[in-house]
Amino acid sequence: MTDLSPTPRSTAGRKADRARTDRAELRALLDEALIGHLAVQVAGSPRVLPTGFGRIDDVLYVHGSTGARYLREAADREVCLAVTLLDGVVYARSVFHNSANFRSAVVHARARTVDGDEKWRALRAISEHLAPGSWDGARRPNPRELAATAVLALDLAESSVKVRDGAPVDDESDMDNDCWAGVLPLRRQWGEPQPCPLLPAEIPVPDAVRTRAPRDQAGTGPRTGSHS
Amino acid sequence: MTDLSPTPRSTAGRKADRARTDRAELRALLDEALIGHLAVQVAGSPRVLPTGFGRIDDVLYVHGSTGARYLREAADREVCLAVTLLDGVVYARSVFHNSANFRSAVVHARARTVDGDEKWRALRAISEHLAPGSWDGARRPNPRELAATAVLALDLAESSVKVRDGAPVDDESDMDNDCWAGVLPLRRQWGEPQPCPLLPAEIPVPDAVRTRAPRDQAGTGPRTGSHS
Numbered sequence: 001m002t003d004l005s006p007t008p009r010s011t012a013g014r015k016a017d018r019a020r021t022d023r024a025e026l027r028a029l030l031d032e033a034l035i036g037h038l039a040v041q042v043a044g045s046p047r048v049l050p051t052g053f054g055r056i057d058d059v060l061y062v063h064g065s066t067g068a069r070y071l072r073e074a075a076d077r078e079v080c081l082a083v084t085l086l087d088g089v090v091y092a093r094s095v096f097h098n099s100a101n102f103r104s105a106v107v108h109a110r111a112r113t114v115d116g117d118e119k120w121r122a123l124r125a126i127s128e129h130l131a132p133g134s135w136d137g138a139r140r141p142n143p144r145e146l147a148a149t150a151v152l153a154l155d156l157a158e159s160s161v162k163v164r165d166g167a168p169v170d171d172e173s174d175m176d177n178d179c180w181a182g183v184l185p186l187r188r189q190w191g192e193p194q195p196c197p198l199l200p201a202e203i204p205v206p207d208a209v210r211t212r213a214p215r216d217q218a219g220t221g222p223r224t225g226s227h228s
Numbered sequence: 229m230t231d232l233s234p235t236p237r238s239t240a241g242r243k244a245d246r247a248r249t250d251r252a253e254l255r256a257l258l259d260e261a262l263i264g265h266l267a268v269q270v271a272g273s274p275r276v277l278p279t280g281f282g283r284i285d286d287v288l289y290v291h292g293s294t295g296a297r298y299l300r301e302a303a304d305r306e307v308c309l310a311v312t313l314l315d316g317v318v319y320a321r322s323v324f325h326n327s328a329n330f331r332s333a334v335v336h337a338r339a340r341t342v343d344g345d346e347k348w349r350a351l352r353a354i355s356e357h358l359a360p361g362s363w364d365g366a367r368r369p370n371p372r373e374l375a376a377t378a379v380l381a382l383d384l385a386e387s388s389v390k391v392r393d394g395a396p397v398d399d400e401s402d403m404d405n406d407c408w409a410g411v412l413p414l415r416r417q418w419g420e421p422q423p424c425p426l427l428p429a430e431i432p433v434p435d436a437v438r439t440r441a442p443r444d445q446a447g448t449g450p451r452t453g454s455h456s
Contacts, residue, residue, distance in 0.1 A: 001253035001413035010276070034414075035314050035328070039276035045306035046274045047237070050332050078273035086263050088419070091437065094367040095355045096377075100263070104278050127323045138407045139322040147326075167424045175426065179366045180434050182423040186262075190318070191413030195394045199409050206408050209319065 004113055009108055010160040020161040023058070029083060029105050029161060030055050034130060036083040038062060040074040040111075053081070054125030058156040060107060061114065061122035066150045074111045081107045081154060088185040092168035093177040101183060104162045109154035122151045133208025237336055238388040248389040251286075257311060257333050257389060258283050262358060264311040266290060268302040268339075281309070282353030285385040287333060289350035294378045300341045302380055306331065309335045309382060316413040318394035321405040329411060332390045337382035352381045361436025 004010070004021050011019075020026075030053070039048040047070050054061045060081065064071045083105045090099040114122050123146075124135050141149065168181045190212055193205045232238070232249050239247075250252075258281070267276040275298050282289045288309065292299045310331045318327040341348050351374075352363050369377070396409050418440055421433045 009271070009273070012330075035312060035316070035330075037265035037267075037310055037312070038275055039265075039274035039308070041269055041274050043237070043338065046267035046269050046276075046308045047308045047334075047336075048265055048274075048276050048308045049299075049334065050310060050312040050330065052328065053270075072349070080267070080274045080276045082265055082276045082278060084265070084278040089262070089359050091359050091362060094369075095351070095359075096369050097375040098359045098366070098368075100280065100358065102263075102278065106275075106277065108273065108275075114390060121324070127326060130328065131317050131323075131326045132324055133320050134319060134323050138320060138326070138409075139402055139405055140323075141322075141324050145322075145324040165391060167426075167451060174365055174367055177367055178431070180423070180431050180437065181366075181427050182421055182433075182437075184421050184437055184440060186416060186421030187419050188414060188416045191415050193410055193412050194395075195408070195410040198403065203406070203408050205410075209408065209410075209412055212412060223269050 004159060006107075006159065006160065007158050008167055010106065010158050015164075018162045018164050020163055025155065025163070026105055026159055026161050027055065029085065029103050030060065031129075033083045033085050036062070036081045038074070039079065039080045039082075040216070041072045042070055042073045048180070051081075052126055052130045054122060054127070054129040056121060057124050060154040060156055061151055062154070063126055063149055063151045064124065066148055071150050071152065075113045075150075077111060079109060081109075086186055087165065088183045090164075090168050090183050091181055093170040093174040093179050093181050097168055097170050098169065099164060101165050101185075102163070106160050107154055107156060107170065108158040109156075111152040111154060114151040114153045118153075119146070119151045122153065132212065133206055137206060137208070144228065154222045232387060232389065234335075234388065235386050238334065238422050241358065243392075246390045246392050248391055253391070254333055254384065254387055254389050255283065257313065257331050258288065259357075261311045261313050264290070264309045266298075266302070267308045267310075268298045268305065270298055270301045280354055280358045282350060282355070282357040282411070284349060284353050288382040288384055289352060289354055289379055290382070291354050291377055291379045294376055296298045297377070299378050299380065302335070303341045303378075305339060307337060307339045307382065309337075314414055315393065316411045318392075318411050320422040320453070321398040321402040321407050321409050325396055325398050327392060327396065329393050329413075330391070334388050335382055335384060337384075339380040341380060341382045342379040351377065360440065361434055364435070365434060398419050445447055
C-alpha cells in the first residue's frame with residue numbers, strides 16, 4: 001500500500017485541501033507521536049481514552065489490561081483512533097479564521113485480538129515506540145504479564161491524514177485590519193532525564209534515553225530543528 | 229460543583245489510584261490543554277476527531293462548520309471528549325511497568341446545541357482559549373460566519389481526571405536489574421512568533437502573543453517552570 005485510498009468515512013469532508021494521500025506521511029506521523037486517542041462504543045455511548053501504540057508496517061497495535069472494559073468491548077468491533085500533533089496557533093485578522101497548525105491521522109478499523117508470536121512482536125513495537133531501548137535494556141514480559149495484557153491490531157488501510165501549516169488565510173476585506181497576524185509555533189522537547197531515586201548511582205543514563213532529544217524531537221514540528 | 233462525583237462510566241476502572249476527585253484539577257487541565265479529542269457515533273461506528281474548545285464555568289464548548297457531519301450527528305447525542313497532556317516517559321526495570329506521566333480528563337455528556345447570547349459567549353471562550361487577545365484584537369464573527377458555525381455545549385458534570393506522575397513503580401524482584409530506570413520529561417514551549425508575510429512591518433507582536441510563553445506554558449508540566 002503506498003497511497004491512502006479514501007473510503008466514504010476516511011474522506012475529508014471539510015477542508016479537503018488539507019488531506020494528504022501519501023501513506024508515508026501517515027507512517028511518519030504515527031512514528032513521531034507517542035499518544036493516540038482510541039474511541040470505542042461502550043454500552044450505547046462512545047468512549048475515548050488516550051493510549052500508547054506501536055506500528056509494524058501498516059498495522060497499528062494498542063494494548064492494555066485484560067481487565068479494561070473498553071478494550072474488551074473493542075475486540076472485533078469497529079473502532080477509531082486519532083493521533084494529533086499540535087504545531088502552533090494561527091492568529092488571523094478575524095476570529096473566524098483563527099486556526100491551528102497541526103498534523104492529524106484518523107484510523108478506522110475493526111479491532112482484531114492479537115495472540116502468539118504477533119502479540120510478542122506487537123508488545124515489542126509498543127514498548128520501543130514509547131521507550132526505545134527498553135526491550136533490550138529492561139526485563140521483558142513474563143508469562144503472567146503476557147496473560148494479563150490484551151493486544152489489539154488496527155489495520156491502517158482505512159486511514160486519513162490532515163495537515164495544516166503556514167500563515168493565516170484571511171478574507172481580502174480584512175487584510176487592512178490593524179491587527180497582528182501570524183503563527184505562534186508550539187515546540188516539544190525532552191527535558192533532562194530524571195533517574196529513579198532508588199537507582200544505584202553507577203548505572204548511567206543509556207544512549208537511547210540521553211540522545212532521544214534532538215533525534216526524536218517528540219513532535220517539534222514537521223521540518224524544524226530542535227529548540228533550546 | 230466542587231467535587232467530581234463519579235458515575236459508573238466516569239469511574240476509573242483500572243489504576244483507580246490515579247483518579248482525582250477535585251474539580252479544580254479538571255478545570256486547570258482544560259484551561260492548560262489546547263486540543264481535545266471528541267468521539268461521536270456516526271453511522272454505526274465511532275469517530276474521533278481533534279478539536280479546539282473553550283470553557284465557561286462547568287460547561288465545555290466545541291465548535292465547527294455547520295457542514296461538518298460529525299458535529300451534526302453529535303447534537304443531542306451522547307458524546308465523549310478526552311483531553312490529554314503527556315508529561316514524560318517512564319522507563320521502568322521491566323517493560324511491563326513502563327508507563328507515561330500524563331494528565332488526562334474524560335468528559336461524558338449529551339451534546340447540546342447552543343444559540344443566541346450563549347453562542348456568542350461560547351465562541352469568545354473558544355477563541356480566547358486558543359488565541360488569547362484575538363477577540364479584542366481581530367475582527368469578531370459577522371452574521372454570515374455565525375450562521376456557518378455550529379456550537380455544542382458539554383456539561384462537565386460527568387467527568388473524570390487521571391494523573392500519573394513521579395518515578396517508575398517496579399516489582400520488588402526487579403529492583404536489582406542492571407538497567408536504567410527513571411523519567412524522561414516531555415516539555416512544551418512556544419517558539420518565536422512568526423508574523424504573516426503580508427503583515428505591515430509596523431504592526432508589533434501583541435503582548436498577549438509575545439508573553440504567552442512563560443505564562444501559559446502550553447503543557448510544560450504540572451509544577452515545572454518555563455524551560456529555555
